[in-house]
Amino acid sequence: MSRTALDYGDAWFEPDEFDEVRRRLPIAYVNAVPVRVGPDGQLEKVGLLLRSMDDGSLGRELVSGRIRYHETVRSALLRHVENDLGPMALPQVPVSPQPFTVAEYFPTRGATALHDPRQHAIALCYILPVGGECTPRQDALSLDWLSPAEAMSDGIREEMRHGQDRVLAQALAHLGELP
Amino acid sequence: MSRTALDYGDAWFEPDEFDEVRRRLPIAYVNAVPVRVGPDGQLEKVGLLLRSMDDGSLGRELVSGRIRYHETVRSALLRHVENDLGPMALPQVPVSPQPFTVAEYFPTRGATALHDPRQHAIALCYILPVGGECTPRQDALSLDWLSPAEAMSDGIREEMRHGQDRVLAQALAHLGELP
Amino acid sequence: MSRTALDYGDAWFEPDEFDEVRRRLPIAYVNAVPVRVGPDGQLEKVGLLLRSMDDGSLGRELVSGRIRYHETVRSALLRHVENDLGPMALPQVPVSPQPFTVAEYFPTRGATALHDPRQHAIALCYILPVGGECTPRQDALSLDWLSPAEAMSDGIREEMRHGQDRVLAQALAHLGELP
Amino acid sequence: MSRTALDYGDAWFEPDEFDEVRRRLPIAYVNAVPVRVGPDGQLEKVGLLLRSMDDGSLGRELVSGRIRYHETVRSALLRHVENDLGPMALPQVPVSPQPFTVAEYFPTRGATALHDPRQHAIALCYILPVGGECTPRQDALSLDWLSPAEAMSDGIREEMRHGQDRVLAQALAHLGELP
Numbered sequence: 001m002s003r004t005a006l007d008y009g010d011a012w013f014e015p016d017e018f019d020e021v022r023r024r025l026p027i028a029y030v031n032a033v034p035v036r037v038g039p040d041g042q043l044e045k046v047g048l049l050l051r052s053m054d055d056g057s058l059g060r061e062l063v064s065g066r067i068r069y070h071e072t073v074r075s076a077l078l079r080h081v082e083n084d085l086g087p088m089a090l091p092q093v094p095v096s097p098q099p100f101t102v103a104e105y106f107p108t109r110g111a112t113a114l115h116d117p118r119q120h121a122i123a124l125c126y127i128l129p130v131g132g133e134c135t136p137r138q139d140a141l142s143l144d145w146l147s148p149a150e151a152m153s154d155g156i157r158e159e160m161r162h163g164q165d166r167v168l169a170q171a172l173a174h175l176g177e178l179p
Numbered sequence: 180m181s182r183t184a185l186d187y188g189d190a191w192f193e194p195d196e197f198d199e200v201r202r203r204l205p206i207a208y209v210n211a212v213p214v215r216v217g218p219d220g221q222l223e224k225v226g227l228l229l230r231s232m233d234d235g236s237l238g239r240e241l242v243s244g245r246i247r248y249h250e251t252v253r254s255a256l257l258r259h260v261e262n263d264l265g266p267m268a269l270p271q272v273p274v275s276p277q278p279f280t281v282a283e284y285f286p287t288r289g290a291t292a293l294h295d296p297r298q299h300a301i302a303l304c305y306i307l308p309v310g311g312e313c314t315p316r317q318d319a320l321s322l323d324w325l326s327p328a329e330a331m332s333d334g335i336r337e338e339m340r341h342g343q344d345r346v347l348a349q350a351l352a353h354l355g356e357l358p
Numbered sequence: 359m360s361r362t363a364l365d366y367g368d369a370w371f372e373p374d375e376f377d378e379v380r381r382r383l384p385i386a387y388v389n390a391v392p393v394r395v396g397p398d399g400q401l402e403k404v405g406l407l408l409r410s411m412d413d414g415s416l417g418r419e420l421v422s423g424r425i426r427y428h429e430t431v432r433s434a435l436l437r438h439v440e441n442d443l444g445p446m447a448l449p450q451v452p453v454s455p456q457p458f459t460v461a462e463y464f465p466t467r468g469a470t471a472l473h474d475p476r477q478h479a480i481a482l483c484y485i486l487p488v489g490g491e492c493t494p495r496q497d498a499l500s501l502d503w504l505s506p507a508e509a510m511s512d513g514i515r516e517e518m519r520h521g522q523d524r525v526l527a528q529a530l531a532h533l534g535e536l537p
Numbered sequence: 538m539s540r541t542a543l544d545y546g547d548a549w550f551e552p553d554e555f556d557e558v559r560r561r562l563p564i565a566y567v568n569a570v571p572v573r574v575g576p577d578g579q580l581e582k583v584g585l586l587l588r589s590m591d592d593g594s595l596g597r598e599l600v601s602g603r604i605r606y607h608e609t610v611r612s613a614l615l616r617h618v619e620n621d622l623g624p625m626a627l628p629q630v631p632v633s634p635q636p637f638t639v640a641e642y643f644p645t646r647g648a649t650a651l652h653d654p655r656q657h658a659i660a661l662c663y664i665l666p667v668g669g670e671c672t673p674r675q676d677a678l679s680l681d682w683l684s685p686a687e688a689m690s691d692g693i694r695e696e697m698r699h700g701q702d703r704v705l706a707q708a709l710a711h712l713g714e715l716p
Contacts, residue, residue: 220451
């Protein structure tokens with residue numbers, strides 16, 4: 001959740017201006033849970049980004065980012081996957097627009113399980129099988145592939161930011177693979 | 180799709196300012212398809228609003244409206260249902276946040292099947308069984324209850340605005356009741 | 359999962375004959391998770407049946423049962439809800455046939471997380487808001503309404519049979535209410 | 538819908554015996570809609586099998602078949618895809634067990650839109666992107682790739698058997714591509 005239109009040269013908003021707008025309007029996001037699946041479609045691993053956060057700490061996140069003006073959900077997914085996982089990830093973009101859930105991040109801590117201090121984000125959440133090689137870019141330090149049991153361990157859940165361990169649990173449940 | 184934050188006394192934006200913002204940022208919406216169901220959950224009728232449009236013509240629409248800053252999807256649904264169908268509609272708000280589809284309305288005519296000249300709207304779409312009495316308010320002239328076959332007739336489809344006859348067809352398909 | 363066609367006077371199969379058939383053919387089931395929701399559709403409680411099992415022990419189960427020959431999914435849901443929760447439960451049968459998941463119960467213990475020693479059951483799983491009074495019948499001792507956190511506590515999960523605590527976790531995740 | 542366990546050497550039932558059982562018990566099926574998608578996940582074509590039917594006529598069908606005893610839904614999908622589309626189809630088996638709909642085929646003509654004279658079939662319906670080469674086998678004459686508009690033309694809809702043009706319309710609606 002650490003990027004905005006501004007990170008990608010979007011000329012529409014000055015940073016100050018965007019900070020202002022997103023304190024008054026919910027911002028449309030996509031969240032994607034990268035997964036490795038076997039030849040029969042069975043889940044093997046989920047991918048989590050390890051990132052250095054704005055406050056200098058380390059934290060784990062899903063692939064995530066804003067939907068731009070006049071951009072389709074599908075294009076936004078592809079753009080953020082390429083930004084986070086590199087150009088060789090070979091993602092299978094979902095064929096249906098139906099997300100497995102909608103995640104609502106509120107700026108007020110404690111109001112809800114999902115939290116983003118910068119904004120009220122409404123994220124369409126998708127499972128994203130990737131078949132290629134992932135080379136995290138930008139401020140991501142690594143992409144770690146974990147088994148469902150590892151991903152749901154207390155240690156990893158605590159490292160996840162914004163309450164995204166809940167979105168991850170929902171993704172695993174949707175896949176029938178919540179331990 | 181004819182209302183904005185401004186219609187409901189939202190103090191956050193001046194009209195000019197909101198018009199400006201929504202030409203640069205996708206706006207999060209909910210779309211709801213009101214339905215009457217029998218005691219066994221079987222679809223009986225779908226409800227379509229007849230509205231006088233901004234250009235003076237008549238047109239049909241789904242229940243629809245913006246999600247406000249710091250408002251949950253569920254609250255936005257309830258608010259727009261009450262605005263469009265009145266306080267006695269007794270809607271069954273969906274228990275799951277998973278929409279049956281996401282409708283993407285673009286401002287450029289012809290770019291996509293769904294069109295909204297004022298903005299790029301990303302609408303979470305839900306089925307909304309209503310059990311009470313509906314008394315359309317505001318600029319809606321009536322709420323007409325139609326059978327699936329009537330709703331999918333050429334005449335009605337042509338009266339629907341923004342390409343919403345497609346969202347309606349998707350809703351009926353999701354219910355297993357597309358004729 | 360403790361009832362068959364035979365429990366309800368279905369004349370098609372003798373008990374021995376049905377026991378024989380269901381060791382050779384997967385049996386179509388419905389699973390329903392009864393829930394209490396607030397006026398805004400927010401989950402409040404989930405209902406779990408406490409039942410004396412075939413082996414004399416006590417265990418917890420979801421509402422569950424077979425789909426009969428020439429019976430719709432919707433009718434099967436209604437029939438099993440009435441059998442398990444009584445005639446005054448006032449369930450909201452789902453308007454869409456899309457289940458939140460499909461649960462596969464195998465007769466071989468350990469083969470999968472879900473287990474039914476009598477059969478291979480393929481269960482369509484639905485959330486079922488109930489608004490009326492529930493009076494468990496038949497071999498159910500009680501229907502207990504639990505908060506999501508209570509339902510996911512270790513104690514309750516261990517009391518659930520057939521691995522249905524996993525189906526329950528999937529239901530809560532689908533509702534965005536998995537603790 | 539023209540194959541049974543018997544077609545594949547399943548030793549559990551004699552043909553007569555299976556014909557008998559499936560007049561008394563609903564049979565669990567999978568239906569799959571093969572699709573070609575672009576690199577961005579956008580639907581390009583849907584695949585329909587052209588088959589010579591039992592009555593000697595030609596008709597179109599989806600990929601379809603029974604789930605066997607002790608077979609997972611995912612394995613059944615893979616088996617029927619390979620049977621119908623050949624071993625080089627390279628299907629992307631769905632990662633989630635949630636079907637886009639459940640299709641209920643009844644043996645009584647006119648009772649419902651979906652009809653199968655041999656049985657009451659309950660089919661879990663999935664979208665199936667295929668990336669490889671399809672070589673229809675068995676009694677299929679060809680697999681034809683059609684645009685959504687072609688697939689929904691009156692001519693093609695009339696050629697589809699068992700009412701499966703409705704399942705196809707539901708699939709296209711789920712993909713946001715119903716014309």
